Amino acid sequence: MTLPLLEAHDLQLNFGSIRALDHVSMALWPGEVLAIVGESGSGKTTLLKVLSGSESPDHGQVLYRDPELALHDVHAMAAPRLRALHRSDWGFVQQNPRDALRMGVSAGGNVGERLMAQGARHYGSIRSSALDWLREVEIDPQRIDDLPRTFSGGMLQRLQIARTLATHPRLVFMDEPTGGLDVSVQARLLDLIRSLVSRLGLAVILVTHDIAVARLLAGRILVMRRGQVVETGLTDQVLDDPQHPYTQLLVSSVLQA
Amino acid sequence: MMNTAGHPMLKTHGLSKSFTLHLQGGTTMPVLENVELTVNSGECVVLSGPSGAGKSTLMRSLYGNYRVGQGSILIRHRDDWVDLAQADPRRILAVRRDTLGYVSQFLRVVPRVPTIEIVAEALTIRGADHAEAITRARSLLLRLNLPERLHGLPPATFSGGEQQRVNLARGFIGGHPILLLDEPTASLDAINRDAVVGLVAEAKAAGTAILGIVHDTPTRDAIADRLFKLYPAQMAAA
Numbered sequence: 001m002t003l004p005l006l007e008a009h010d011l012q013l014n015f016g017s018i019r020a021l022d023h024v025s026m027a028l029w030p031g032e033v034l035a036i037v038g039e040s041g042s043g044k045t046t047l048l049k050v051l052s053g054s055e056s057p058d059h060g061q062v063l064y065r066d067p068e069l070a071l072h073d074v075h076a077m078a079a080p081r082l083r084a085l086h087r088s089d090w091g092f093v094q095q096n097p098r099d100a101l102r103m104g105v106s107a108g109g110n111v112g113e114r115l116m117a118q119g120a121r122h123y124g125s126i127r128s129s130a131l132d133w134l135r136e137v138e139i140d141p142q143r144i145d146d147l148p149r150t151f152s153g154g155m156l157q158r159l160q161i162a163r164t165l166a167t168h169p170r171l172v173f174m175d176e177p178t179g180g181l182d183v184s185v186q187a188r189l190l191d192l193i194r195s196l197v198s199r200l201g202l203a204v205i206l207v208t209h210d211i212a213v214a215r216l217l218a219g220r221i222l223v224m225r226r227g228q229v230v231e232t233g234l235t236d237q238v239l240d241d242p243q244h245p246y247t248q249l250l251v252s253s254v255l256q257a
Numbered sequence: 258m259m260n261t262a263g264h265p266m267l268k269t270h271g272l273s274k275s276f277t278l279h280l281q282g283g284t285t286m287p288v289l290e291n292v293e294l295t296v297n298s299g300e301c302v303v304l305s306g307p308s309g310a311g312k313s314t315l316m317r318s319l320y321g322n323y324r325v326g327q328g329s330i331l332i333r334h335r336d337d338w339v340d341l342a343q344a345d346p347r348r349i350l351a352v353r354r355d356t357l358g359y360v361s362q363f364l365r366v367v368p369r370v371p372t373i374e375i376v377a378e379a380l381t382i383r384g385a386d387h388a389e390a391i392t393r394a395r396s397l398l399l400r401l402n403l404p405e406r407l408h409g410l411p412p413a414t415f416s417g418g419e420q421q422r423v424n425l426a427r428g429f430i431g432g433h434p435i436l437l438l439d440e441p442t443a444s445l446d447a448i449n450r451d452a453v454v455g456l457v458a459e460a461k462a463a464g465t466a467i468l469g470i471v472h473d474t475p476t477r478d479a480i481a482d483r484l485f486k487l488y489p490a491q492m493a494a495a
Contacts, residue, residue, distance in 0.1 A: 029347060032347065187367070187368035187369045188369055190367050190368070191367045191368070191369050191370055194367055198382070215365070216367050219346065219347070219350050220346045220347075233324075233346050234321060234346040234349055234350070236322050237321060237322055237323065237324055237346075237349075240317070240322050240323065241276075241317075241322070241323040241324050243277075243324065244279075245279035245280070248278070248279050248280055249279075249280060252280060
């Protein structure tokens with residue numbers, strides 16, 4: 001039996017009188033995609049921040065199991081070690097690619113930078129790896145020396161994905177990766193994420209308010225409301241036969257195109 | 258695969274399912290009560306019963322798409338019996354990948370992906386080589402009379418019948434030991450219904466256990482070894 005890659009136990013976090021996380025527990029296994037859904041203010045982005053170590057809980061633990069099966073308490077880790085983890089085993093895809101990319105550095109530089117942070121030094125191999133990744137995310141390799149600010153929103157998001165995946169993480173956190181994009185651009189990105197995730201065997205925690213995105217990408221889903229996990233399970237089961245009143249409301253509120 | 262006398266592949270015991278509608282004041286609707294069903298390898302069982310008897314609900318429950326209230330759904334998965342009513346999501350996904358195939362009435366796919374890749378994917382997720390999966394997908398699509406010029410296009414703009422055939426190809430290509438068919442011929446013309454009858458016959462000969470909902474009489478008569486009748490739950494309870 002394989003063991004979870006990431007586990008959270010009884011996470012609690014209050015912002016003043018607001019319960020951002022209220023007894024949240026979860027586990028993620030290697031190679032699976034877990035969607036966290038809920039409306040704004042439900043605590044889903046806060047949960048992602050706590051899971052990835054950028055925000056500390058008032059109570060509870062997040063445990064990461066490395067490839068040698070050693071367990072690490074994410075919030076007890078020294079800051080340099082957590083940063084090292086983010087550079088090697090983990091990746092993070094932000095909703096707004098401008099928050100992750102360096103807009104004054106070329107597209108190739110953005111990908112190469114992460115490789116260099118991981119220790120790559122040979123200029124030729126960094127550049128060829130960057131070229132491979134641009135091709136992988138369907139960006140014309142001739143744009144390698146262009147600055148990201150000349151890219152469209154969809155291209156920027158694909159560049160961020162290339163930058164994130166270039167170091168071969170095994171766990172990727174995604175915060176609304178298709179949010180704020182045109183529908184046609186979103187479809188292309190969904191297809192790209194889906195094929196990369198399955199081909200590379202990535203484990204993904206995906207935060208989205210769009211349950212259609214969750215359905216297409218995630219095997220399992222976790223529904224949040226007011227800091228609590230109200231329902232969790234197989235994605236199609238939760239969406240097609242929701243048990244909790246809030247999930248029923250969420251599913252029935254989706255507009256049919 | 259050898260078709261021996263036929264051994265159970267799917268069994269339900271005391272299977273019951275109701276829906277609680279929280280947005281309608283918590284109304285509870287019983288749909289299935291104490292369903293006892295067995296499907297053997299190499300046979301095709303077709304569900305019968307009036308509209309509203311719960312045929313689709315039963316199919317969806319058997320696939321793990323609906324959560325059952327009581328009872329068990331035993332699926333012969335490799336050399337084990339797995340109770341789908343109790344299994345965790347990752348186990349259900351493994352059963353679906355290797356053992357339990359499903360052809361639904363609706364095609365739900367990532368936009369923009371070419372038809373042939375959608376069909377081939379059902380094989381590659383089981384570990385098949387991509388090139389071989391594409392070859393098999395092409396021949397299955399052609400057999401279902403979907404011309405090659407459509408294979409490279411995403412099915413979003415296809416007609417209902419064409420989408421249905423993409424669904425069928427995706428359901429049959431995997432060669433799962435158990436196959437659930439939810440109105441597989443609903444929007445097909447006679448020629449394509451015949452193609453489906455042929456696929457079902459071959460799957461049965463290969464030992465596949467098949468359970469279906471089939472409304473058109475000629476197809477049902479051609480594929481069914483026996484019928485399994487469902488009654489509306491309230492009547493069964495009375």
